[in-house]
Amino acid sequence: MLHPSNLYSHPDKLLEDHLLNVSNLILKFISEKPSNIQKELKEIAVIIGLSHDLGKATNYFQEYLLNKDIKQNKHSSHSFLSAICAFNLSKEIKYSDTSIIEPHLFPLAAFLSVKRHHGDLRDVSFEIIFEDEDEQNLKDQIENINYNNFSIVIEKLFGVSEKINKEKLLEWINNFSSEIKSYRKEIRHLNKNIKIFLIINFLFSLLLDADKSDVVIKDSGVFKRKQLFTSGWVDSYKSKTTFDLSDINEIREKAYQEAIKNITRNIASNKKIYSLNLPTGIGKTLIAFSYALKLKEKLKKDNLRIIYALPYLSVIDQNSNIFESIIKSNGIPASSDILIKHHHLSEIYYKKDDFEFETDEAKILVEGWNAEIIITTFMQLFYTLISNKNRSIRKFHRISNSIVILDEIQSIPTKYWNILRIILAEISDMLNVYIILSTATEPLIFGKDEALNIVDKTFYFNKLxxxxxxxxxxxxxxxxxxxxxxxxxxxxxxxxxxxxxxxxxxxxxxxxxxxxxxxxxxxxxxxxxxxxxxxxxxxxxxxxxxxxxxxxxxxxxxxxxxxxxxxxxxxxxxxxxxxxxxxxxxxxxxxxxxxxxxxxxxxxxxxxxxxxxxxxxxxxxxxxxxxxxxxxxxxxxxxxFLDLTNTYYNEIKNKKLQDNSISEAIYKLRYDSIDHDKISISDFKLIENDYPKIDVFVETDEKARSIWKKYNDIKNIENKFERKEKFDSMKADFYNYVISIPNNIENSPPMVGELGYIGKSILKDYYDIKTGFITKNVKSAIIW
The missing domain is CATH 3.40.50.300 (P-loop containing nucleotide triphosphate hydrolases)
Known part of the structure; x- marks a missing residue:
C-alpha cells in the first residue's frame, strides 16, 4: 500500500485525495446526464478532475500553502501547469469521428477549463498565447517538484507512477508552443457553431462544482438524489382545494385537462420545446408545474430536474409558496433536496432528512442547484447559459436532463431573441432539456414548427x-x-x-x-x-x-x-x-x-x-x-388580444431589432476582452442599468435595528471567510431592508463604507413611511 505523498491541495487535504474526490464527484454528476453526453465527455471530464491541481505539487506552492506570510506569485501559481497536464492527457483519449465537436478541440476545452478554474473565462484567443516568460516559469516549476512525492500522487491517480514524470512534463512544455499555435487561426475562423462554447462551459461547470463541493461538503452522500413519484401531486392538491363554481374556473379546468391529456402525444412528437400560451389568470403556473411533474414521471429513466424561472423577484416567494403547498399536501416534506429557491437575495439555508447544513455547505448546495425542483430568476438562469463568470457557470451542468419552465418569457429584451432561440434549441437537443414557454403574450422567438402548443390557445383567448x-x-x-x-x-x-x-x-x-x-x-x-x-x-x-x-x-x-x-x-x-x-x-x-x-x-x-x-x-x-x-x-x-399581440410581434420581427454581437462573441469564444471595441460574452445584460446606484439600508423598525446591529458585529470579524459565512446566514433578512437609489441625488444618505445607512433617528429626513425614499433634485431625467 502506498504511503501518503505529503503533498497537499489544501491545508488539511492531501493532493491525491482531493484529485480523486473531485474526479469521483465528476463521475457522479456526469452519470446523471444523457447517454450521449456520458459517452462523449465522461473520460475527458475525469481527466480534467484528476489533473486540475497537479501544479500544486511544486515546492513553491507547498511552501505558500503552509506559510501564511508568503504571498501568491507566478512560481506558486498552479493552474497553467495543471492545464498543460490536462491538455496532454486529454490528447490520449480516442474520440469518435462523429463527436459533438471536432476531436482536436477537446484538449483545448480541457486546457481552458483547468487554466481558468480559479477565475472567470476570458477571450480564448488571449488564453492560447504562450510567451517565453510562461515557458520559463513552467520549467522553473518542473525543476521545483519533489518527484518521489509526486510519483506517489501519479500512481494513486493513474495506477502507474511513470504516467507523468519530469521528462514527460518537460517534453509537454517544449512542444506546447507549436501545438497551441495551431489553434490560433482556427479560433479566428470559428463561425456559427455554438457547440464548442457549450462543451467548454459544460466541462468547466463540472470541474467547478466538483472542486468547490469537495472542499466544503463533508459528506458527498448529500448528492444522492431522490426518486419521486410526482405525477399526481397537483391533482391531489386541487382535490383538497375548494374552487368556486364559475365560468372562469371551468375554463381554467378545461385548459388544465387539455394540457395534461396532450403530454403523451407531445412526447411522441420528439419535440422538446413547448408553448403554453394562455390569457392571464387562467392558471398557467399550476398547468405548467403539473405538466412538468407528469413529464418528469413519464420520462423517469432520465430523472429530470424541474427548473422554474421567472423574471421578477416579487413573484418568486408567491410561486414558491404555491409549490411548497402542493408538495406538502401530498404528505412530502418540502426539504431542500426537493425544492429550493435561488436568487441573489435568497436565504442561504439547506435541510435534508432533518439535517440542517452549516452555512458554507448550504451555500454550495443552494448555488449549485442541488434539488429536484429549483425556483429561480431569469438572471440566474440566463447568466448560467451566457456568461464568463465562474460563479454563474458552475451550475451549468445541472441544466442538462431538466425541464425548464420559462414563465413570462416576453420580458426577455427583443434584441436577445435570436441568441436565446439558438441556445435553447441547442441545449434542448444536446443536453436533453425540455423547455416550456409560459406566457399570455408569446413573442416570436421560435417559429411555428419549432415550438409545440400545449393547448389550443385560440380557443381560450376567444372564449374570454x-x-x-x-x-x-x-x-x-x-x-x-x-x-x-x-x-x-x-x-x-x-x-x-x-x-x-x-x-x-x-x-x-x-x-x-x-x-x-x-x-x-x-x-x-x-x-x-x-x-x-x-x-x-x-x-x-x-x-x-x-x-x-x-x-x-x-x-x-x-x-x-x-x-x-x-x-x-x-x-x-x-x-x-x-x-x-x-x-x-x-x-x-x-x-x-x-x-x-x-x-x-x-x-x-x-x-x-x-x-x-x-x-x-x-x-x-x-x-x-x-x-x-x-x-x-x-x-x-x-x-x-391574441390577434393584436400577433400583429405586434410580427411588426417587431420585421423591424429586425436583433443584436447579433453577443452571438458573434459566443461563436468566437470571446468570453471577456481587453479590447473594449469588441463586444464579449461578459457584455450580455438582461437589464440595462442606465445610471449608477447605491444600496441603502433603511432602519424602519425594531427588527431592522436588530439586523443592522448584527451586521455591524459581523463586519468586525477579522477572518474574511468567517465574516462572509456569517453574513450569508443573514443575507435574506438584511436585504429585506435595502433599497437602491441613484448616486446622483442631493438627498444622499450617510454612507457606511459603500453602503448607505438611514438610521431610525434620521428616518424622517430620508424616508417617507408612505412612499419610501425621499428624492430631491434628481440630476438626470431617468425613471425617477
Missing amino acids: NRISLFPLLDKSMTLAELSDYFFDITNDINSKIINENTYLFIFNTISSAKEFYYLLIEKYKIQFITYLSTHLTPAERLKRIAYIKKGKYKLVVSTQLVEAGVDIDFDVVVRDFAPLDSINQSSGRCNRNGKNKGNVYIVNLVDEQGKLYSSYVYDIVLLNITQNILINKKEIKESE
Whole structure:
C-alpha cells in the first residue's frame, strides 16, 4: 500500500485525495446526464478532475500553502501547469469521428477549463498565447517538484507512477508552443457553431462544482438524489382545494385537462420545446408545474430536474409558496433536496432528512442547484447559459436532463431573441432539456414548427370577455388631468366608478407614481389607498401586497413591479402608455376571476416639460409599433388580444431589432476582452442599468435595528471567510431592508463604507413611511 505523498491541495487535504474526490464527484454528476453526453465527455471530464491541481505539487506552492506570510506569485501559481497536464492527457483519449465537436478541440476545452478554474473565462484567443516568460516559469516549476512525492500522487491517480514524470512534463512544455499555435487561426475562423462554447462551459461547470463541493461538503452522500413519484401531486392538491363554481374556473379546468391529456402525444412528437400560451389568470403556473411533474414521471429513466424561472423577484416567494403547498399536501416534506429557491437575495439555508447544513455547505448546495425542483430568476438562469463568470457557470451542468419552465418569457429584451432561440434549441437537443414557454403574450422567438402548443390557445383567448381595453391616446395628459379625468365627480362617469370600483394605477416612473399618489390624497382626499415601488423596502412591499390581496385598499398606485405574475385583482386598471406586451400584462391585474366586467384604460402621460414618461423607460420603436396598433381603436375586447399581440410581434420581427454581437462573441469564444471595441460574452445584460446606484439600508423598525446591529458585529470579524459565512446566514433578512437609489441625488444618505445607512433617528429626513425614499433634485431625467 502506498504511503501518503505529503503533498497537499489544501491545508488539511492531501493532493491525491482531493484529485480523486473531485474526479469521483465528476463521475457522479456526469452519470446523471444523457447517454450521449456520458459517452462523449465522461473520460475527458475525469481527466480534467484528476489533473486540475497537479501544479500544486511544486515546492513553491507547498511552501505558500503552509506559510501564511508568503504571498501568491507566478512560481506558486498552479493552474497553467495543471492545464498543460490536462491538455496532454486529454490528447490520449480516442474520440469518435462523429463527436459533438471536432476531436482536436477537446484538449483545448480541457486546457481552458483547468487554466481558468480559479477565475472567470476570458477571450480564448488571449488564453492560447504562450510567451517565453510562461515557458520559463513552467520549467522553473518542473525543476521545483519533489518527484518521489509526486510519483506517489501519479500512481494513486493513474495506477502507474511513470504516467507523468519530469521528462514527460518537460517534453509537454517544449512542444506546447507549436501545438497551441495551431489553434490560433482556427479560433479566428470559428463561425456559427455554438457547440464548442457549450462543451467548454459544460466541462468547466463540472470541474467547478466538483472542486468547490469537495472542499466544503463533508459528506458527498448529500448528492444522492431522490426518486419521486410526482405525477399526481397537483391533482391531489386541487382535490383538497375548494374552487368556486364559475365560468372562469371551468375554463381554467378545461385548459388544465387539455394540457395534461396532450403530454403523451407531445412526447411522441420528439419535440422538446413547448408553448403554453394562455390569457392571464387562467392558471398557467399550476398547468405548467403539473405538466412538468407528469413529464418528469413519464420520462423517469432520465430523472429530470424541474427548473422554474421567472423574471421578477416579487413573484418568486408567491410561486414558491404555491409549490411548497402542493408538495406538502401530498404528505412530502418540502426539504431542500426537493425544492429550493435561488436568487441573489435568497436565504442561504439547506435541510435534508432533518439535517440542517452549516452555512458554507448550504451555500454550495443552494448555488449549485442541488434539488429536484429549483425556483429561480431569469438572471440566474440566463447568466448560467451566457456568461464568463465562474460563479454563474458552475451550475451549468445541472441544466442538462431538466425541464425548464420559462414563465413570462416576453420580458426577455427583443434584441436577445435570436441568441436565446439558438441556445435553447441547442441545449434542448444536446443536453436533453425540455423547455416550456409560459406566457399570455408569446413573442416570436421560435417559429411555428419549432415550438409545440400545449393547448389550443385560440380557443381560450376567444372564449374570454372579462375586460375591455380603452386606448385614450388621441392626446397626452398631465398627472393633474389624469386625476381629474377619473376623480372629479362633476365628470359623469366618475360618481359611480368612485363609489363601487377598486383601482390600480400603473406608472412608468417612480417620480410620476409618487406625485400622483400625493395628488389623490391632497386634492381628492382619497382614503383606503396605498403605494408600491422599489423606493419602499422589500419587507414593506410584501406586507402591502398581502394587504392588497385581502382587499384592504380601494386604490393602489404603483410602478410596473405589479405588472406580471403578482396575483392581485382590480375592477379598473389605468396604465401609462407602454409597449403592447406590457399593456397586456397590466390588463391581467383586472377582473382576473371574471366576476364583473373590468375596464383597462391606456393613457399618454407627460411630465412638466411635455415629455412622455414612457420615453424615459421603453424603446421608441416598440412604443411606435404599439401606438400604430392602438391609435384608431376606441374599445378592444379581451378576445381580440391574441390577434393584436400577433400583429405586434410580427411588426417587431420585421423591424429586425436583433443584436447579433453577443452571438458573434459566443461563436468566437470571446468570453471577456481587453479590447473594449469588441463586444464579449461578459457584455450580455438582461437589464440595462442606465445610471449608477447605491444600496441603502433603511432602519424602519425594531427588527431592522436588530439586523443592522448584527451586521455591524459581523463586519468586525477579522477572518474574511468567517465574516462572509456569517453574513450569508443573514443575507435574506438584511436585504429585506435595502433599497437602491441613484448616486446622483442631493438627498444622499450617510454612507457606511459603500453602503448607505438611514438610521431610525434620521428616518424622517430620508424616508417617507408612505412612499419610501425621499428624492430631491434628481440630476438626470431617468425613471425617477
